[in-house]
C-alpha cells in the first residue's frame with residue numbers, strides 16, 4: 001500500500017471538470033462549489049439538482065459523452081461516471097497532462113482521493129481510510145462532529161483575532177507563546193459552548209491584556 005500525501009487544495013476560481021452527472025457526481029460538485037471552484041460537468045444526463053445548477057448558471061453543463069481533451073486543461077478533474085473504462089481514460093489523460101484527478105469508483109487510480117470532512121469555520125478535519133472503507137471514513141467524520149461542535153467556529157475566530165493583535169503588540173516571541181498557551185488552557189471554549197460571549201471576550205482581554213471583539 002502506498003501512503004497518500006495529505007494536503008488542502010485551493011480551488012477557488014480554478015476550472016474543475018466533473019465527468020458524469022449521477023448522485024456521486026452531485027455530491028462531489030457540492031464540495032467543489034462550497035470552495036468556489038468553477039465547475040464544468042460533462043455527461044449525457046444529469047440529476048435534477050445538477051440540471052438546476054446548470055439552469056441558473058452556477059455551473060456549465062456540456063450535455064454529451066466524455067471526449068479526449070476534456071480533462072487536459074482542468075486544474076482538477078473528477079471521473080465520476082459509472083464506467084471504470086471511461087473513468088480510466090479520463091484519469092490517464094489528466095495524469096499525462098500533469099493535472100489532479102480523482103476517480104470515484106477505482107481507488108488507486110488517479111492521484112487524489114477525497115476525504116470525509118468536518119468543517120467548523122476555519123477548522124477543517126479531513127478523514128481518509130485510503131480507500132479501505134468509505135463508510136468508516138464517514139462514521140469517523142460523524143464522531144468527530146460530535147466532539148468538535150459548532151462553537152469551534154467562534155472559538156477559532158476569536159483566537160485568530162487575539163493572535164493577530166498580539167503579533168502586532170507583543171514583540172517577545174516567548175511572551176506570545178506563553179499567552180497563546182494560557183488562552184488555549186483557559187475556559188474560553190467552555191464559555192462559548194454555553195453561549196457566554198461577553199464573558200469569553202473579557203477572559204481573552206484579561207489574558208492578553210488587550211481588547212478583542
Ligand SMILES: C[C@@]1(CC(=O)O)C2=NC(=C\c3[nH]c(c(CCC(=O)O)c3CC(=O)O)Cc3[nH]c(c(CC(=O)O)c3CCC(=O)O)/C=C3\N/C(=C\2)[C@@H](CCC(=O)O)[C@]3(C)CC(=O)O)/[C@H]1CCC(=O)O
Nearest residue numbers: 104105107113114115116128129130131132133134135138
Ligand atoms: C469519504 C467520502 C467523501 C466523498 O465522497 O465526498 C468518500 N466516499 C464517501 C461515502 C461512501 N462511498 C461509498 C459508500 C457506500 C458504502 C461503502 O461502499 O463503503 C459510502 C457511504 C455512504 O454513502 O453512506 C461507496 C464507494 N466509495 C468508493 C467506492 C469504490 C471502491 O471502493 O471501489 C465505493 C463503492 C461503490 C460500489 O459499491 O459500486 C470510493 C471512494 N470513496 C471515497 C470517498 C474515496 C475513499 C475515501 C476513503 O475511504 O478514505 C474513494 C476511493 C474515491 C473518491 O475519492 O471518491 C464519502 C463520505 C462523505 C461523508 O459523508 O463524510
Ligand SMILES: NC(=O)c1ccc[n+]([C@@H]2O[C@H](COP(=O)([O-])OP(=O)(O)OC[C@H]3O[C@@H](n4cnc5c(N)ncnc54)[C@H](O)[C@@H]3O)[C@@H](O)[C@H]2O)c1
Nearest residue numbers: 020021022023024025042043044045065066081082104105
Ligand atoms: N466515490 C464514492 O463516494 C462513491 C459512492 C457510491 C458509489 N460510487 C461509484 O461511483 C460511480 C457513479 O455513481 P452514480 O450513482 O453517480 O452513478 P450513475 O449511474 O447514477 O451516474 C453515472 C453518470 O455517468 C454518466 N456517464 C456515463 N457514461 C459517460 C461518458 N462516457 N461520458 C460522460 N458521462 C457518462 C451518466 O450520464 C450519469 O450521469 C458508480 O460506479 C458507483 O459504484 C462511488
